[in-house]
Amino acid sequence: MDQEKIQKQAKKIMDDFIKALEKQELSEFSITRKKSLRDQEKYEVDKDFKDNWLKIVPKKKDRYLAAEKGHWK
Amino acid sequence: MIQEKLRLLQTGKLTAEQNIKSFIDKIKKEDKNINSFIEVNKNAVQEAKELDKKKKKGRLFGLAIAVKSNICVKGLLTSCGSKTLSNFYSPYDADVIKKIKQEDGIIIGMVNMDEFACGSTGENSFYGPTKNPVALDRVPGGSSSGSAASVAADFCDLSLGSDTGGSIRTPASHCGIIGIKPSYGRVSRYGLIDLSMSLDQIGVFSKEVYGSALLLNIIAGRSENDPITFDNEVEDYHIEIDKVSSDLTIGISKNFNDLCQDKRILGLINKKIDEFSKKYKYQKKEVDLEYVKLAVQTYYPLVYVEFFSSTRKFDGRKYGFKIEENCGEEVLRRILGGREISKAEHKGKYYRQALATKNLIKNDFDNAFKKVDFIISPVVPRLPNKTTKKITDPKEMYAYDAFTIPSNLAGNCAAVINIGKIENVPVGLQVICPSFKESLMFNILHKFEMLK
Numbered sequence: 156m157d158q159e160k161i162q163k164q165a166k167k168i169m170d171d172f173i174k175a176l177e178k179q180e181l182s183e184f185s186i187t188r189k190k191s192l193r194d195q196e197k198y199e200v201d202k203d204f205k206d207n208w209l210k211i212v213p214k215k216k217d218r219y220l221a222a223e224k225g226h227w228k
Numbered sequence: 229m230i231q232e233k234l235r236l237l238q239t240g241k242l243t244a245e246q247n248i249k250s251f252i253d254k255i256k257k258e259d260k261n262i263n264s265f266i267e268v269n270k271n272a273v274q275e276a277k278e279l280d281k282k283k284k285k286g287r288l289f290g291l292a293i294a295v296k297s298n299i300c301v302k303g304l305l306t307s308c309g310s311k312t313l314s315n316f317y318s319p320y321d322a323d324v325i326k327k328i329k330q331e332d333g334i335i336i337g338m339v340n341m342d343e344f345a346c347g348s349t350g351e352n353s354f355y356g357p358t359k360n361p362v363a364l365d366r367v368p369g370g371s372s373s374g375s376a377a378s379v380a381a382d383f384c385d386l387s388l389g390s391d392t393g394g395s396i397r398t399p400a401s402h403c404g405i406i407g408i409k410p411s412y413g414r415v416s417r418y419g420l421i422d423l424s425m426s427l428d429q430i431g432v433f434s435k436e437v438y439g440s441a442l443l444l445n446i447i448a449g450r451s452e453n454d455p456i457t458f459d460n461e462v463e464d465y466h467i468e469i470d471k472v473s474s475d476l477t478i479g480i481s482k483n484f485n486d487l488c489q490d491k492r493i494l495g496l497i498n499k500k501i502d503e504f505s506k507k508y509k510y511q512k513k514e515v516d517l518e519y520v521k522l523a524v525q526t527y528y529p530l531v532y533v534e535f536f537s538s539t540r541k542f543d544g545r546k547y548g549f550k551i552e553e554n555c556g557e558e559v560l561r562r563i564l565g566g567r568e569i570s571k572a573e574h575k576g577k578y579y580r581q582a583l584a585t586k587n588l589i590k591n592d593f594d595n596a597f598k599k600v601d602f603i604i605s606p607v608v609p610r611l612p613n614k615t616t617k618k619i620t621d622p623k624e625m626y627a628y629d630a631f632t633i634p635s636n637l638a639g640n641c642a643a644v645i646n647i648g649k650i651e652n653v654p655v656g657l658q659v660i661c662p663s664f665k666e667s668l669m670f671n672i673l674h675k676f677e678m679l680k
Contacts, residue, residue: 158552164622165532165562168528172525173578176582
C-alpha cells in the first residue's frame with residue numbers, strides 16, 4: 156500500500172468535509188474560546204511532577220525522556 | 229421462537245448441551261459458505277454440560293450467544309478482524325460478557341467483522357469477507373457482519389455487536405433481523421476495543437424483538453469500569469414489549485428522506501408507516517432535522533482523530549503486531565488521516581468544528597422529540613452492493629451511513645426491524661427514540677413485528 160497516497164487522500168476527504176461544516180453558523184456552545192480555560196477555572200500545575208517522573212523513566216537526556224527506538228525489536 | 233426455547237431449557241425438556249451441539253453441528257456444516265465465525269468456542273459443549281448440572285438456572289440459560297471479535301472474552305481470540313491482533317487471546321471478560329455468563333448464557337464463538345470496525349459492508353476483514361446468508365450475492369453490511377450473519381443463518385440464538393455509526397443497524401437491515409443500538413451510556417464498554425470512544429456502543433442482534441429486549445435488559449446498566457454509563461433504571465424491556473402505548477406521535481423527516489437514493493426503499497417505508505399509524509391510531513408529524521445532512525462530514529473527523537489516538541497502543545510491543553504494518557487500507561486511511569488532522573499546526577480545527585456540528589445535530593433531535601415520541605427513517609440510502617462490485621471510493625462508502633450516524637452523534641437509542649424485500653434483498657426500517665427510552669423503542673418494534 157502506498158502510505159503517502161492514502162494519507163493525501165485521507166487529508167483531502169477531511170478538508171472537503173470540514174469545508175462543508177465551516178459554512179454553518181455555530182451555536183453559542185461551539186464558539187471557539189480565545190483562552191483554553193474559563194476565568195473561573197484554575198489549573199494548578201504539579202511542580203514536582205516532572206522531577207518525580209524523570210526519576211522513573213528508563214532513559215533520559217537532560218530533562219527529557221530519551222526514546223528507546225528499536226529497543227523492543 | 230426464543231421464548232419457547234427458553235421455556236424448554238428452563239424446564240429441562242431441552243438441555244443446554246443439546247442446544248449448543250445443534251448449533252455447532254450447523255456451523256461446521258454451513259459456515260464455510262458464510263464465513264461468519266472466526267473462532268468457535270472449543271469449550272462451549274463442556275460449559276453447557278456444566279450448566280445442565282445446575283439447579284438454579286439463569287435467565288439466558290443454555291442460549292448460544294455469538295460475540296463480535298472486538299469484545300473481550302477470556303481465552304478467546306479477540307482479533308478485531310485484523311492481522312494486528314491475530315494472536316491476541318483476551319485475558320479477561322468484558323463487562324457485558326460477565327453479565328451474560330452470570331445469567332448462564334454460553335459464548336459460542338467470536339464472529340467476523342470489518343477490521344477494527346472500520347467498514348459498512350463486511351468485506352474488510354483479515355479473515356475474509358462475511359457472506360449474507362439471506363442474499364448470497366449481496367454484502368451483509370458491517371461492521372458487525374458476523375454478528376448479523378450468524379443470527380440470520382441460525383448459527384446462534386443471539387449475538388453482540390458494536391455500533392459507532394451504524395455497525396449494528398446496517399447489517400441487521402441487510403440480513404433481515406433485529407438490530408439494537410442502545411443510548412450512549414446505557415451499556416458498559418469495558419472490554420470493547422474501541423473505534424471512537426465518544427460514539428461507540430455495544431448492542432444486540434436477534435430474530436425476534438423479545439430476544440434483543442431480554443439480552444439488552446441483562447447487559448445494560450451502570451458500571452464502575454466505564455465512566456460514561458448512567459445510573460438510569462434498566463427497565464424490563466422484554467416484559468414491557470406488550471405494553472399498550474396510546475396517543476403516540478410518529479416523527480417523519482423530509483431531511484432524512486431527501487438523502488434516500490433508492491426511492492423504492494422510501495416507498496416501502498411510507499407504506500409501512502401508513503399501515504402502522506392506521507392500525508394503532510398514531511399521529512404522524514413532520515420534524516425538521518436540518519443538520520442531519522452534515523452527519524457524515526461531522527462523524528468522520530471525530531472518528532479519524534479518536535481512532536488514531538486509540539490505536540497508538542497497537543505498537544507491537546506488549547501484544548499483537550504493529551498496526552500500521554499489518555492493517556488494511558481503510559484502517560490505515562483513518563490512522564494516517566487522524567494523525568494528520570490532529571497535528572498541532574491545525575490547532576484542533578477539524579475536531580473542534582466537528583464537535584460543534586455534532587451539537588447542532590443533537591439539538592435538532594432534542595427539539596424534534598419535544599413534538600414527537602419517536603422518528604422513523606430508512607436505514608441505508610440504497611440496496612446493499614453486490615459482492616462482485618466492491619465500493620472503492622471512500623466518500624461513497626462513508627455516505628452509506630448517512631441515516632445511522634445521526635443517532636450516534638445525538639446519543640439516542642435506535643433500532644432496525646425488517647419490513648420486506650426489494651429485489652429479494654431484505655429492507656429494514658429504523659426507529660429512533662430519545663436517550664434512555666429503550667422501553668418505548670422495544671414496544672414500537674414489537675408493534676411492527678405484530679403487523680407482519
